[in-house]
Amino acid sequence: MLYREAGQFKASYAEDQQIFAIRQDRIAVGALLVFAFVVVPLVANQYWLSAILTPLLIFALAAIGLNILTGYAGQLSLGTAAFMAVGAFAAYNFVLRVPGIPILVAFVLAGICAALVGILFGLPSLRIKGFYLAVATLAAQFFVVWALTKFGWFSNNSSSGVISAQKIEILGYTVDTPAGKYLFTLTIVAVLALAAKNLVRSSTGRAWMAVRDMDVAASVIGIRLMQTKLSAFAISSAYCGVAGALYAFAYLGTVEPEGFNLDMSFRVLFMVIIGGVGSILGSFLGAAFIVLLPIFLNTAAPLIEHGLGLQMPPGFMSNLELIVFGALIVFFLAVEPHGLARLWQIGKEKLRLWPFPH
Amino acid sequence: MSFFFEVLIGGLLSGVMYSLVALGFVLIYKASGVFNFAQGAMVFFAALTFVGFLEMGVWFWFAFALTLGAMVVLGLATERIVLRPLVNQPQISLFMATIGLTFVLEGLAQLLWGSQPHGLDIGIQDEPLGWISDATGMNISKFDLAAAGIAAALVTSLALFFSRTRIGRALRAVADDHQAALAVGIPLQQIWGIVWTVAGFVALVAGMLWGARNGVQFALTFLALKALPVLILGGFESIPGAIVGGLIIGASEKLAEVYLGPYVGGGIEGWFPYVLALLFLLVRPEGLFGEKHIDRV
Numbered sequence: 198m199l200y201r202e203a204g205q206f207k208a209s210y211a212e213d214q215q216i217f218a219i220r221q222d223r224i225a226v227g228a229l230l231v232f233a234f235v236v237v238p239l240v241a242n243q244y245w246l247s248a249i250l251t252p253l254l255i256f257a258l259a260a261i262g263l264n265i266l267t268g269y270a271g272q273l274s275l276g277t278a279a280f281m282a283v284g285a286f287a288a289y290n291f292v293l294r295v296p297g298i299p300i301l302v303a304f305v306l307a308g309i310c311a312a313l314v315g316i317l318f319g320l321p322s323l324r325i326k327g328f329y330l331a332v333a334t335l336a337a338q339f340f341v342v343w344a345l346t347k348f349g350w351f352s353n354n355s356s357s358g359v360i361s362a363q364k365i366e367i368l369g370y371t372v373d374t375p376a377g378k379y380l381f382t383l384t385i386v387a388v389l390a391l392a393a394k395n396l397v398r399s400s401t402g403r404a405w406m407a408v409r410d411m412d413v414a415a416s417v418i419g420i421r422l423m424q425t426k427l428s429a430f431a432i433s434s435a436y437c438g439v440a441g442a443l444y445a446f447a448y449l450g451t452v453e454p455e456g457f458n459l460d461m462s463f464r465v466l467f468m469v470i471i472g473g474v475g476s477i478l479g480s481f482l483g484a485a486f487i488v489l490l491p492i493f494l495n496t497a498a499p500l501i502e503h504g505l506g507l508q509m510p511p512g513f514m515s516n517l518e519l520i521v522f523g524a525l526i527v528f529f530l531a532v533e534p535h536g537l538a539r540l541w542q543i544g545k546e547k548l549r550l551w552p553f554p555h
Numbered sequence: 556m557s558f559f560f561e562v563l564i565g566g567l568l569s570g571v572m573y574s575l576v577a578l579g580f581v582l583i584y585k586a587s588g589v590f591n592f593a594q595g596a597m598v599f600f601a602a603l604t605f606v607g608f609l610e611m612g613v614w615f616w617f618a619f620a621l622t623l624g625a626m627v628v629l630g631l632a633t634e635r636i637v638l639r640p641l642v643n644q645p646q647i648s649l650f651m652a653t654i655g656l657t658f659v660l661e662g663l664a665q666l667l668w669g670s671q672p673h674g675l676d677i678g679i680q681d682e683p684l685g686w687i688s689d690a691t692g693m694n695i696s697k698f699d700l701a702a703a704g705i706a707a708a709l710v711t712s713l714a715l716f717f718s719r720t721r722i723g724r725a726l727r728a729v730a731d732d733h734q735a736a737l738a739v740g741i742p743l744q745q746i747w748g749i750v751w752t753v754a755g756f757v758a759l760v761a762g763m764l765w766g767a768r769n770g771v772q773f774a775l776t777f778l779a780l781k782a783l784p785v786l787i788l789g790g791f792e793s794i795p796g797a798i799v800g801g802l803i804i805g806a807s808e809k810l811a812e813v814y815l816g817p818y819v820g821g822g823i824e825g826w827f828p829y830v831l832a833l834l835f836l837l838v839r840p841e842g843l844f845g846e847k848h849i850d851r852v
Contacts, residue, residue, distance in 0.1 A: 324837055
């Protein structure tokens with residue numbers, strides 16, 4: 198029994214509605230934020246910051262975006278990477294073509310651009326459902342990548358659409374160290390995650406969930422389907438767009454449209470599924486799992502190789518990695534279909550009573 | 556005008572090839588409600604295994620039988636390991652599981668047979684038929700015609716199998732309602748095993764034809780992406796839909812590439828089928844031949 202909510206009374210509506218209603222939860226989240234903002238940049242080395250933690254946060258943001266659409270509003274989408282690409286290229290173009298634009302404003306505008314594209318490709322959702330819609334979102338995936346490659350204007354006429362993101366400058370201070378980029382990413386992700394958490398508890402979020410559970414019933418009780426579905430597409434795409442902009446500006450620096458391919462969409466979808474459909478926390482857990490797994494396999498493989506004294510043929514490991522990755526996904530779906538977030542919840546409920554049986 | 560017809564016929568014939576892949580999807584969706592994304596990987600796996608046996612010097616039909624055996628084992632294993640633990644899960648979970656299966660199959664195929672591309676010769680040349688080009692001036696590939704013939708034979712036999720045999724009726728019963736089928740004593744797991752086996756067989760045929768045409772290489776897995784617009788156009792549950800959808804997609808894709816492509820800079824084959832299918836869906840949300848769903852609260 199680590200802690201429980203006994204004795205913490207709520208005396209006002211504000212207290213009743215806060216996200217973390219238990220004091221210990223608030224302390225834990227505060228400690229986590231302090232840890233992420235202060236301790237990690239001091240302790241972690243360059244590799245961890247720039248190759249693991251930054252992409253992890255960026256993908257977590259994209260996963261939150263997809264989770265809003267798929268987990269909360271129930272519209273399956275396979276075009277996440279396309280919306281990320283829109284965000285990345287929009288941010289690049291705003292910084293390039295509008296002199297002196299603050300980077301954060303460019304990011305916000307990039308999010309809005311992605312939202313508009315999202316609404317456009319979300320329009321079919323008013324008429325088609327389920328897998329038909331999923332396949333329809335593939336149209337977004339292929340069309341956006343094709344358009345960004347084909348029309349030189351988007352990439353300032355560079356060959357095959359490759360763009361090099363500009364430097365991140367905030368109030369005259371240039372963010373170019375791994376720690377700086379990590380903190381920049383972390384700040385944006387933390388703010389947006391908090392916003393998402395509040396959004397899904399609001400009337401908008403409840404309308405999304407009603408539509409997810411059954412859209413005919415939702416419309417019968419007076420929820421406007423068009424508004425609800427399109428707002429889910431818009432906000433989800435905006436999140437993905439900002440994630441894409443971060444991907445270009447804070448993580449890779451140089452991106453091409455082909456980098457935002459279907460594989461990437463699937464990776465984000467895996468994060469949502471493995472993390473937990475319809476859970477903001479799950480988005481982070483899923484992103485951590487998918488980002489860390491290949492790194493773990495890569496590190497573990499040579500150890501096994503040495504341990505067994507085997508000489509693996511080239512390409513063996515990458516194929517084995519594919520197999521393990523696929524098998525783990527199937528395993529997770531079979532064992533815990535509600536994802537890591539559910540495991541976390543079960544763990545919390547168990548700890549609430551532990552070590553007493555009742 | 557004869558150029559137009561040449562493009563049209565070429566498109567229709569390549570559409571038949573798309574239908575072959577789409578057929579595998581439809582079979583599994585009809586009988587188990589699973590949207591099997593791994594169909595493309597199955598095609599790749601089957602083609603690579605077949606070529607692998609051929610290059611070991613195995614006789615053509617014996618290699619065919621061996622590969623078919625491998626596909627049967629694969630189908631049964633999929634049913635046992637992937638699908639059975641996921642019974643009663645939402646469709647999206649099953650769909651995700653088949654994406655996982657895609658990774659496993661791609662890895663496994665390359666692990667067993669290596670990742671370099673192979674050529675495959677099944678004894679039909681990809682050359683224009685002489686008498687047609689003499690008579691009309693159009694070039695129509697002998698290979699494409701043969702592929703269309705094989706596809707037609709396959710579809711006819713599958714349609715007969717589905718409508719005339721005992722197993723076919725059981726399949727349709729399972730597709731209609733799992734629980735009701737179980738209640739009247741249809742062995743669900745056996746039926747699923749059969750469906751996956753048949754899908755494996757279709758994958759093998761598609762893999763052989765596509766492999767003979769473009770070479771057996773990793774790009775075969777992307778066939779699934781070619782087949783998806785065919786599916787949504789034709790409807791997920793319909794075998795004729797897969798055929799008609801394939802023909803429409805094949806023909807319009809080629810015509811669009813030739814007549815529309817130059818205006819927008821070409822390369823539109825990747826997304827045009829999807830946009831076309833999307834426009835179709837706006838008119839008929841369940842595809843051309845899909846079953847109409849009535850929503851009740």
